[in-house]
Amino acid sequence: MGIVALPSKPRQHNAAPGDWLEAALAPWMAQIGAAPGENLLSLALDLPDALFDLVRNGRADRVWIAPDEEMFSVGAVAGFADMSVDRWRVACRRWTRFGDGPAPIAFLTAPPAPLGGGAHLSLPELLLRRSEGRCSLVLTGYRDFRPAAALTREWAERFRAMTAPAAKETHSPVERQEDRPDRAEWRARVRAATQAIRAKRFDKVVLARKRVVTLRAPIDADALARRMAQGCVEGRVLKFPSANGCTLAATPELLAVKRGRALVSHALAGTAPRFPTTAQDDETARTLRGCAKERREHALVVQSIAESMREICDELSHPPEPGLVKLPRLQHLWTPVSGHMREGLDLLDAIAALHPTPAVLGWPKAPARAFLRENEERRDGLYTGLAGWIDAEGDGEAAVVLRCAEIQGREARLWAGAGIMAESDPDAEWAETELKLTTFLDILGGAPSAEPRAREQSRHG
Ligand SMILES: C=C(O[C@@H]1C=C(C(=O)O)C=C[C@H]1O)C(=O)O
Incomplete structure (x- = not known):
């Protein structure tokens, strides 16, 4: 099986990414505000294909590409950037999730073979995923004592940075x-x-x-x-x-x-x-x-x-x-x-x-x-x-x-x-x-x- 070919130029999309996200978040603000502050909170949104293309032509902290799936992420949720396995399992049981999209995920790594040892997990703040032809954006945060608007502002800023056009690729000898x-x-x-x-x-x-x-x-x-x-x-x-x-x-x-x-x-x-x-x-x-x-x-x-x-x-x-x-x-x-x-x-x-x-x-x-x-x-x-x-x-x-x-x-x-x-x-x-x-x-x-x-x-x- 081959990796899906990436279009070399992003397809056009009219709304600026940050504006698109603010509009997409608006209907959810009341629910986000009412969610329990001590839980992790995720919102999954459908993402226009053109915005997904901007991301995969831009910058991401983590990239994962399989023959039938692509994932790009930025940010790590404060306090959950480096999760233990136990903490992940506990967090999963107490997670407030909104939106009709894929469930959130954590990325994992484990040390090189001679060292061995268990997995480390990192919970991405923004996850863009294309799976079975559907593009989605999963936003995750830990609201703590902050107002909901502080959380959504952070998401929007990250999304803007992630979708900023990448510098033109130059080939270096x-x-x-x-x-x-x-x-x-x-x-x-x-x-x-x-x-x-x-x-x-x-x-x-x-x-x-x-x-x-x-x-x-x-x-x-x-x-x-x-x-x-x-x-x-x-x-x-x-x-x-x-x-x-x-x-x-x-x-x-x-x-x-x-x-x-x-x-x-x-x-x-x-x-x-x-x-x-x-x-x-x-x-x-x-x-x-x-x-x-x-x-x-x-x-x-x-x-x-x-x-x-x-x-x-x-x-x-x-x-x-x-x-x-x-x-x-x-x-x-x-x-x-x-x-x-x-x-x-x-x-x-x-x-x-x-x-x-x-x-x-x-x-x-x-x-x-x-x-x-x-x-x-x-x-x-x-x-x-x-x-x-x-x-x-x-x-x-x-x-x-x-x-x-x-x-x-x-x-x-x-x-x-x-x-x-x-x-x-x-x-x-x-x-x-x-x-x-x-x-x-x-x-x-x-x-x-x-x-x-x-x-x-x-x-x-
Ligand atoms: C160690 C590597 O590859 C591993 C070693 C292989 C071998 O010895 O035949 C084959 C595949 C991998 O399991 C590597 O690619 O660096």
Whole structure:
């Protein structure tokens, strides 16, 4: 499935966005004024398509784009900007909601795989959502002791800022790029990992590396997110704030998708390049499916996901043989694991059970994590962490943040990793990470790869 194409120019809309919102809020003022001050309050409004287009061509703190859905948000509700899981659950029970639109959601993140740990939630003040062809605006606030008009004024100001026309996108050339670790150090790290595996410390560990790309001018993360969304990806395009700037990703890996009681986790591990001719591409896919190392690497991930899901699901199933996910530059072995979640559990329970999987950490998890800590692999931004959203019913999605970069000023810190098994060859694993880096390099605007193209180099070529 492809990502919906974005119109390059916003369609015309006559009313100024701020005026439109004030008029749309007017009929609700009395009800907002009478709502209990100690509860969260949300109002969902239908939004004209043209205003939605203004937003997706403008600026947003958080962006989430799926094949059948788009979400953009600004602001975080004061006092609920960083919610604990418990606080979210309590708030959901005492929420005053108006309007006939989608329920409010919180965005969530979880730390990179070597750190692990639970989810953080952030409650957006303004959420623009297009789902099933319908555009809506969900406004959320905590009125506390303020008059209702103070709250609606804040919403209107944010909406004006969000719909202000974005600066014209300019393309900035690459000034320099650097690999950390460099190739020699990478080889040493992979050898250390394969030795530890042969010494039976663990079966698999995921090593990662970064490329720091510096452009001549500051990077426009919103423009990059739009470019990513225009490409065709299997998965999710996202932009989330992270420790030093923001993280952008076009990731194919979905850790958890929950709708009602149905939970699906997508095991993705085992990688090969794509080729322009069908014959060569199919041959590579056959080699990937038949490669014992890749199959074992994949099987570890499926087994671990199934074990974790058994703790929270009653029924579990997955196809006996992996399928393939085909991306523009890569193909992966893929197994969707489906389950029927136990009564009363939500997406956050699924995250607690599943994150991180051996696809981004290793197996068994504890010694793989200890190895990464000893080797001081510090992953920037949200790389191999999670990003996603949850609604008040506990449904939602969590993607593993891959094919990503943390953007700060003129710098993009790109990350890619590979599963290391006993027989891993350092150069083949380097080639695989090169290929993974191209997903983001392509979007950044043709930054030339520091190494020869991995397509021709891969162990499957
Ligand atoms: C670690 C990454 O990707 C993960 C590792 C894979 C592998 O080793 O084959 C495949 C998909 C992802 O689960 C990455 O893209 O950086």
